[in-house]
Structure formats: structure tokens, C-alpha cells
Amino acid sequence: MFHIDQRSSTPIYQQLIQGVKEALLRGGLRFGDKMPSVRELAGQLAINPNTIQKAYQELERQGVIESLRGRGTFVCQHIEAHADLARQAEVNEALRKALIEAHYLGLGAEQIMAMVKEHLHDLSIGGE
Amino acid sequence: MFHIDQRSSTPIYQQLIQGVKEALLRGGLRFGDKMPSVRELAGQLAINPNTIQKAYQELERQGVIESLRGRGTFVCQHIEAHADLARQAEVNEALRKALIEAHYLGLGAEQIMAMVKEHLHDLSIGGE
Amino acid sequence: MFHIDQRSSTPIYQQLIQGVKEALLRGGLRFGDKMPSVRELAGQLAINPNTIQKAYQELERQGVIESLRGRGTFVCQHIEAHADLARQAEVNEALRKALIEAHYLGLGAEQIMAMVKEHLHDLSIGGE
Amino acid sequence: MFHIDQRSSTPIYQQLIQGVKEALLRGGLRFGDKMPSVRELAGQLAINPNTIQKAYQELERQGVIESLRGRGTFVCQHIEAHADLARQAEVNEALRKALIEAHYLGLGAEQIMAMVKEHLHDLSIGGE
DNA sequence: GTGGTCTAGACCACA
DNA sequence: GTGGTCTAGACCACG
Incomplete structure (x- = not known):
């Protein structure tokens, strides 16, 4: 689903964040789509679940996705970039x-x- | 001489490398110029000499500067980057x-x- | 694991580099093997971890080993040396x-x- | 007279020693020949006289040349290598x-x- | 004076 | 746990 380079010097969790954002831009992911669960994605990419978790948390903090208790994690409306x-x-x-x-x-x-x-x-x- | 941000998350030695390269491009440094000595720059920037050393060594590895034993460190002719x-x-x-x-x-x-x-x-x- | 001569005039980190390359040639180390961690090897050889680190980084630069964040350091496939x-x-x-x-x-x-x-x-x- | 590479990682004084020995092997220097004076050679090679001095001292210690007070420095009979x-x-x-x-x-x-x-x-x- | 090496000990991010 | 960065301070060889 996402391309991860274990050897890259950029942290895996950041590659994931990058990958999600890119997928959003290119249309692979759309608003409202359900993201794979942490465990599922960890299995697919052969990556430590903690790492996936960290990426999801960061993406949620940035307002790109949101997790709903018991239902899963979803892509949410792209909020206009705040002029930080x-x-x-x-x-x-x-x-x-x-x-x-x-x-x-x-x-x-x-x-x-x-x-x-x-x-x-x-x-x-x-x-x- | 160079601008270092102690708070930045990017390592100091990389900021230095970046700074030297930029100074070279902008003309602040020219081929053949003598770089400040490790200790001198360390003093000016209030940074540990080892950190300066690390930056200088990396720059030497990249062919940007060269160190001559006992004499100092000099900016060297920029050889066309190998197509790595x-x-x-x-x-x-x-x-x-x-x-x-x-x-x-x-x-x-x-x-x-x-x-x-x-x-x-x-x-x-x-x-x- | 590796033989280090503290008295030798050649730097310890270079002796280590040399030792790793020899072990690779003689079969003591093989592609994919996990190298001892920096701290572990430092303990075994009674050498400062920083020195081991320096050797590992140089070996990585030469393409002999590769470090994966949080996982360890591994011997990697020997790619034909570039004709430097x-x-x-x-x-x-x-x-x-x-x-x-x-x-x-x-x-x-x-x-x-x-x-x-x-x-x-x-x-x-x-x-x- | 001798080829010196200021950039080489091997010390200049060692390059000089190496150069003298090589000249001896190839016939450029013969037993009894007078070596250039320290100052003269320093001038020719654009090298610090101290460095030449160091090389000459080491060569004398190895029995390759000998300095005679007031007369100069001369190549001396090659002594059979002692089985050190x-x-x-x-x-x-x-x-x-x-x-x-x-x-x-x-x-x-x-x-x-x-x-x-x-x-x-x-x-x-x-x-x- | 220069750069190069080494130690001791600390802190951090990543997995 | 891993590797990566940084500091403080020391010693050495070279020129």
C-alpha cells in the first residue's frame, strides 16, 4: 500500500506520514476512506506496530486523519493549511x-x- | 560567520555543512580560501570543537574542503560531482x-x- | 571477536575497519549477519563506544555494513566498488x-x- | 627531485624517506652521493625545513644516509637489513x-x- | 599552531 | 534495546 524504505535515513514513521499525504494528493486515498488498522498495516509492511501508531498519531494531530473509538481510522476533510x-x-x-x-x-x-x-x-x- | 540554531532538530554539524556550502555558492567563501581553524570556529560559534571537526571531515569527504596537516583547512576546487x-x-x-x-x-x-x-x-x- | 592492538600507531577505529573487512573475506562474517551492537562490542573490546561508532560509520560509508535505526547494524551485500x-x-x-x-x-x-x-x-x- | 603530495594522508616527512629509498633503488641516488642541504631541499619542495630535517634524521637513524659535520649529508653503504x-x-x-x-x-x-x-x-x- | 584520535558520560529519537 | 549527536577534556603527530 505504501512504499517504505527501511534503509532510508528518514524515520519510517515519517515515511508513512509522507506516504499517506502523497496518496491523498494523487487520489489513492480520498476523504472518508477507512485507513487500514494499525495491526493490519504493521503486518503488511513488516514494521513494528508502535511505528505505525506513531505515524497515525502524528497524522491525526495534523488533522489529516481521525480515529473514531471502536470504528477505526478515517481520512478526514483536508483543513486549509493554517499560516504557521x-x-x-x-x-x-x-x-x-x-x-x-x-x-x-x-x-x-x-x-x-x-x-x-x-x-x-x-x-x-x-x-x- | 555561520548561522547556527542550537534549538533546531537538525544536527549542528549538518547545519554547518549546509552553511559552508551556501557560503560557497553565495560567494562568501571562494576556492583556495583558508577556513577558520577548528578551535577558532568552535570558539566563535560557542560549539564543541569535536562537532566542528565532524562537519569539516564530512565536507572533506564530499570534496568541498581539504585539510593539510599542520597547516589548516582550505576550500578546494569544486570537482564535478560523481553521478552517485x-x-x-x-x-x-x-x-x-x-x-x-x-x-x-x-x-x-x-x-x-x-x-x-x-x-x-x-x-x-x-x-x- | 576482533583483534585490537592498543599500542599500535594505527588508530583503533581503523584497526576495527580492517578487522571487519578481513573477517568478511575469511568467512567469519557473511552478508546479512548482524554486527554486534556498538555498546556490546565496546564492552567486549574494552574500547569507548564512540570509537566503535566511528568505525561502523566509516564502514557504512564504504558500503560494507548498514545501520537500521533501532534495529542494529548488518553486513550488506558487497557492491562492486566504484572506480574511484x-x-x-x-x-x-x-x-x-x-x-x-x-x-x-x-x-x-x-x-x-x-x-x-x-x-x-x-x-x-x-x-x- | 622528489615527488611530494601535500594532500596525501601519509606525512610529508615519510614521503621524503620513501622517495629517497626509492631513488636509491632506481639508481637516481648512489652510494656516496651528496644529498641536497636541508635548506636547499626545503626551498625546492616548498616545504618547512623542520620537515626535511625530520626526514633526514630518520634516514640517518635507519643507516641510509649520514651527515658529516660541516661537510653535508651523504648516501652511505646500504646495510643489510637486520632481521627485526x-x-x-x-x-x-x-x-x-x-x-x-x-x-x-x-x-x-x-x-x-x-x-x-x-x-x-x-x-x-x-x-x- | 594545526588537525586527528580517544575517553567518559550524557541525552535523544527510533523501533 | 538500537544507533546518532553532543560536550568536556585529554593526548598526539605534523609542520
């Missing part, structure tokens, strides 16, 4: 860092722009 | 993640592209 | 130096060749 | 290490043997 300045600066820094690294890989501005456009299209991110 | 596929995929993922996060912040494609362009210009990253 | 010219020249020089030193010890070409062959056999280094 | 067991083990280890690294570079036994033979021929190291 700290978070904005953080994302901006991550972007800047990625661009620097891309340049150190030998890529020029045009190539980098092309990559960005491809990603945006791939993720179905359109105009405002 | 693993690293390339890594950077690509980081970029993708940053873009997804930017979108979750409520930014549209145009705004994101504008941000990217601004960063590239700011970092003096031009055509190949 | 600098490194190649380095090894070539080390070999040359060793041969010169062997000659200064009073050994002739035949004896040196015999030593080389013995080492290769001992390390199970066969044809390409 | 410690040194022998040391050289043996260096050789082993070089071979392991060569293997990790992706070289097979035949290629390594060929390299060894080439070096021996290149250094004019023949039968006992």
Missing part, C-alpha cells in the same frame, strides 16, 4: 537545502526547474 | 518531500515555482 | 610502499611474490 | 592491508599479482 510561520520557514529551508544539494550533484538551474515541474505535475499540484 | 545514483535518488526524494510540504502549506504551483526561482537566483545557481 | 581513481591511486601507492619496505627488509622478488600469494590465499581472494 | 622481527611483522601487515584494499577495489588475484610484478620490475627488485 514557523512551519513555513521550515519548509522553505528544506526546499532551499534540497536545491543546494541538487546543484552539488552537478545540476544546473534549467534541469532543476524541470525536475520541480515534473514533481508538481506528478503530484497533481496545480494553480492555487 | 543512490545520492541522486536521495536528493530527488528530498525535493519531492519539500514540494509536497509546500503544497500542504496551501501554496499553488505558481507560488512554489516562484519560490524555487528565488532560491536559485539567491544562491547564484545558473545554467549548467 | 583517487582511491585506486592511493591503494596502488600503499602497495608500492609495502613492496619497497619488504625489499629493504632483505627480501628478494621470489620471497615477496610468495608472501603475496600466501596472503591472497589466506584471504580467499581468487580470480576476478 | 617487529618491523618484519609490520611490513607484512602493511602488505596484507594493501592487498585487502586492492580486493575491495574490485581487483582479482591475477590483476593484483600483475600489479605486484610490475612494481617489482619497476623498482628493479630482482632475486635475492
Whole structure:
């Protein structure tokens, strides 16, 4: 269901969060869908249930999913991003860092722009 | 000389690496320049020398600077990055993640592209 | 498990790296094996954990082992070394130096060749 | 006169020692030849005179050269290597290490043997 | 003075 | 439990 790279330096639970958000963007997951249970997903991905739990909690905290006692966990309406300045600066820094690294890989501005456009299209991110 | 955020969750030594690379791109550091000594920089930034050392060693491994025994550490000519596929995929993922996060912040494609362009210009990253 | 000479002038962490590589060649360690944890090995060898850590990180950088967060460190499939010219020249020089030193010890070409062959056999280094 | 690599990880003074021994083997230096003065060589190689001094002292200690007060430093008769067991083990280890690294570079036994033979021929190291 | 190594001991995030 | 980061302080070789 989600692609997890055990070797990646980014924590598994963050990869999961990332994966859910991406699935939402690409349409694999829709508002109201039921998420697999913690145990089920842990089994499928061969990952420690604690790790799944941690990801779900974080996603709930971010308002992406919600868990209803006894019924399961569901994707909920995407709430408009609150203009959290700290978070904005953080994302901006991550972007800047990625661009620097891309340049150190030998890529020029045009190539980098092309990559960005491809990603945006791939993720179905359109105009405002 | 470099901006370090002690509170940030990203390791200090990585912030330093990032800072050196940025200074190089923006022209604050040039090929052949002598880097401040480990102890000196440690003093200026109020950081343990070992942490500076770790950053310098990693930068040396990446071919950004070189250490000459007993003489000091110097910025070296930037050799075209070797096409390390693993690293390339890594950077690509980081970029993708940053873009997804930017979108979750409520930014549209145009705004994101504008941000990217601004960063590239700011970092003096031009055509190949 | 590994033989460390505290008196040797070569750094402990390099002796460890060397030891792991040898164990791999001789079959004491195999692909997929779990390495002893940093703390465990530190205890066994009576060496500071940081030193073990340094060795492990360098081995990971060289692609010999890989660390999985929270799970441990594992020997990984030996991927064909990338043809790093600098490194190649380095090894070539080390070999040359060793041969010169062997000659200064009073050994002739035949004896040196015999030593080389013995080492290769001992390390199970066969044809390409 | 001698080839020095400022960047190499092996100390400059050791490179010098190595260079003198190699010149001796290849005939560039002969018994009785006068070595350049410390200052002269320091100037030629753009190296700190202390470093040259250190190399000369070590070479004298090893019986390769001798300095005569007021006259200069001269290459002296090559004394048959004394069977220093410690040194022998040391050289043996260096050789082993070089071979392991060569293997990790992706070289097979035949290629390594060929390299060894080439070096021996290149250094004019023949039968006992 | 420079960088390089090592120790001791602490704290953290991850699984 | 695992590995990863950081500090404080020490010692060494090199130039």
C-alpha cells in the first residue's frame, strides 16, 4: 500500500506520514476512506506496530486523519493549511537545502526547474 | 560567520555543512580560501570543537574542503560531482518531500515555482 | 571477536575497519549477519563506544555494513566498488610502499611474490 | 627531485624517506652521493625545513644516509637489513592491508599479482 | 599552531 | 534495546 524504505535515513514513521499525504494528493486515498488498522498495516509492511501508531498519531494531530473509538481510522476533510510561520520557514529551508544539494550533484538551474515541474505535475499540484 | 540554531532538530554539524556550502555558492567563501581553524570556529560559534571537526571531515569527504596537516583547512576546487545514483535518488526524494510540504502549506504551483526561482537566483545557481 | 592492538600507531577505529573487512573475506562474517551492537562490542573490546561508532560509520560509508535505526547494524551485500581513481591511486601507492619496505627488509622478488600469494590465499581472494 | 603530495594522508616527512629509498633503488641516488642541504631541499619542495630535517634524521637513524659535520649529508653503504622481527611483522601487515584494499577495489588475484610484478620490475627488485 | 584520535558520560529519537 | 549527536577534556603527530 505504501512504499517504505527501511534503509532510508528518514524515520519510517515519517515515511508513512509522507506516504499517506502523497496518496491523498494523487487520489489513492480520498476523504472518508477507512485507513487500514494499525495491526493490519504493521503486518503488511513488516514494521513494528508502535511505528505505525506513531505515524497515525502524528497524522491525526495534523488533522489529516481521525480515529473514531471502536470504528477505526478515517481520512478526514483536508483543513486549509493554517499560516504557521514557523512551519513555513521550515519548509522553505528544506526546499532551499534540497536545491543546494541538487546543484552539488552537478545540476544546473534549467534541469532543476524541470525536475520541480515534473514533481508538481506528478503530484497533481496545480494553480492555487 | 555561520548561522547556527542550537534549538533546531537538525544536527549542528549538518547545519554547518549546509552553511559552508551556501557560503560557497553565495560567494562568501571562494576556492583556495583558508577556513577558520577548528578551535577558532568552535570558539566563535560557542560549539564543541569535536562537532566542528565532524562537519569539516564530512565536507572533506564530499570534496568541498581539504585539510593539510599542520597547516589548516582550505576550500578546494569544486570537482564535478560523481553521478552517485543512490545520492541522486536521495536528493530527488528530498525535493519531492519539500514540494509536497509546500503544497500542504496551501501554496499553488505558481507560488512554489516562484519560490524555487528565488532560491536559485539567491544562491547564484545558473545554467549548467 | 576482533583483534585490537592498543599500542599500535594505527588508530583503533581503523584497526576495527580492517578487522571487519578481513573477517568478511575469511568467512567469519557473511552478508546479512548482524554486527554486534556498538555498546556490546565496546564492552567486549574494552574500547569507548564512540570509537566503535566511528568505525561502523566509516564502514557504512564504504558500503560494507548498514545501520537500521533501532534495529542494529548488518553486513550488506558487497557492491562492486566504484572506480574511484583517487582511491585506486592511493591503494596502488600503499602497495608500492609495502613492496619497497619488504625489499629493504632483505627480501628478494621470489620471497615477496610468495608472501603475496600466501596472503591472497589466506584471504580467499581468487580470480576476478 | 622528489615527488611530494601535500594532500596525501601519509606525512610529508615519510614521503621524503620513501622517495629517497626509492631513488636509491632506481639508481637516481648512489652510494656516496651528496644529498641536497636541508635548506636547499626545503626551498625546492616548498616545504618547512623542520620537515626535511625530520626526514633526514630518520634516514640517518635507519643507516641510509649520514651527515658529516660541516661537510653535508651523504648516501652511505646500504646495510643489510637486520632481521627485526617487529618491523618484519609490520611490513607484512602493511602488505596484507594493501592487498585487502586492492580486493575491495574490485581487483582479482591475477590483476593484483600483475600489479605486484610490475612494481617489482619497476623498482628493479630482482632475486635475492 | 594545526588537525586527528580517544575517553567518559550524557541525552535523544527510533523501533 | 538500537544507533546518532553532543560536550568536556585529554593526548598526539605534523609542520
